[in-house]
Amino acid sequence: MERMQTTIDIINAKHQSHHSQKKLQKIFSQVEQKPFIPHPQYRQPHLMTLAGHFWPRDKFIPEHLTEERIFQTDVEAKVLAHCHWQPNRKNIATLVMAHGLEGSSSTHYMIGTAIKAIKLGFNVLRVNQRGGGGTHYLSPSPYHPGLSDDLRAIVKELIELDQLSEIYLLGFSMGANQSLKLAGEYGESTPPQLKAICAISPPIDLAMVTRSMHRPANYFFEANFLRVLHRSLRRYHRFYPTRYDVSQQWQAFTLRRFEELFTAPCNGFSSVEEYYTLASSNRLLDKIKIPTLVIHSQDDPFIPFKMFEEARFSATTALLSPINGGHMGFLQGQVDEEDRYWSENRALEFFNLLRQGT
Incomplete structure (x- = not known):
């Protein structure tokens, strides 16, 4: 049976440590008060995905308001x-925001969300994943969807060096999986300064995602992701020629094959499985112990909703799962005080309510 579009699932509502369950339920309920009403021209999930990416939006942040910063996330x-x-x-x-595959700190959703968060009074960090935004020279190893260690190092430095006491983590797609993985790894040892996480369109089961991506209906998108991955691999080979053997690159004509030949071995995994x-x-x-909002559409063309129906969420996690939305599309048709980017707005509303202690 199809879920109601506005339903927000609060999973296994038992005790939890950082907020009372009653207060957290109230915040989750407030977030669902603005259901996703898709743009009528883009209900088809592939079109919604593309529309969310290409719809014109404000992407200007004055340079004098931006500070570049390098984080040392591991030895190399x-x-x-x-x-x-x-x-x-x-x-x-x-x-703190983490982008998705083929993105960077300058991707439209990173800048657009940052502009709105700044107006709400947040400090904002737009983090490039390893190699993101042409930064291959900073790290000899590439990013991957399970690379939570970099986010852990950034959170640690912001707490210890900057002495920040209230941090929120927002991940998009690949960055969303990393954020959820980090929260689960923290478990009972979550730093008290990390207050909450929001994950938009997270690929929580990578094997299932790879199989879905290879479906004929997703051919265009798999080809585009492969184009980006191959380009990144060539750049890494240029900077670190002895570390990357590109002689087999021609064999990586599917996402799974690329991950088998390069992603897994280059990141220390013994096999793609x-x-x-x-x-x-x-x-x-x-194992997640802090307030967490997962936003994922039931018609995401790459990330089957089945994995969320099978997932075991913690007591502090809510799943907001509209029927429509595509993959990180969520372009809404009715706009009052908000812009059209519904998922970004729900994430910021969630964080703002927690910040205000509502």
Whole structure:
């Protein structure tokens, strides 16, 4: 049976440590008060996905408001973040954002969400994944959907060096899986400064996603992702020629084959099956202890909703699952005080309600 469009699922509502369940339920209920009403011309999931990407929007942030910062995330890796600080930053809530595959800190949803968050009074960090935005020179190893260690290092530095006391983490697609995986890995040891997470269109079961991506209906999108991955691989080979053997690159004509030949071995996994298992966040979802909002459409063309129906969520997690939305599309047709980017607005509303202690 199809779920109601406005239903928000609060899974296994038992006790939890950071917020009372009653208060958290109230916040989740407030977030669902603005259901997703899709743009009437883009109800088809592939069109919705494309419309969300190409719809014109404000993408201008003055340079004088932006600070570039390098984070050392492990012994050999660094990532570049673009930071937007409010006055008296230590006492201000901070939003850290992680982009998806083929994205960067300059991708439209990263900038668009940052503009709205800045207006709400948040500090904002737009983080490039390893190699994102042409930063291959900063890290000899590439990003992948299970790379939660970089986000962990960034959160740790913001707490210890910047002395920030209120951090919110927002992940998109690949970055959403990383964010959920990080929260599950933290478990009972979650830093008290990390207040909440929102994951938009997260690929929580990578094996299932790869199979779905290879369906004929998704041929165009798989080909585009492969184009981006092959281009990134060539750039890594240019900077680190002895580390990357591209002689087999011609064989990687499907996403699974690319992950088997390059993604898994380049990131220390013994096989593509081990990579799919260990990099997926679904095995850790029930260990999340902080307020978490997952936003995923039931018609996502790449990430089957079945994986969310089978997932074991924690008591502090809510799943907001409209019938329509595509993959990170969520372009709404009715606009009052908001822009058309419904999922971004629900994420910011969720964080703002928590920040206000509603």
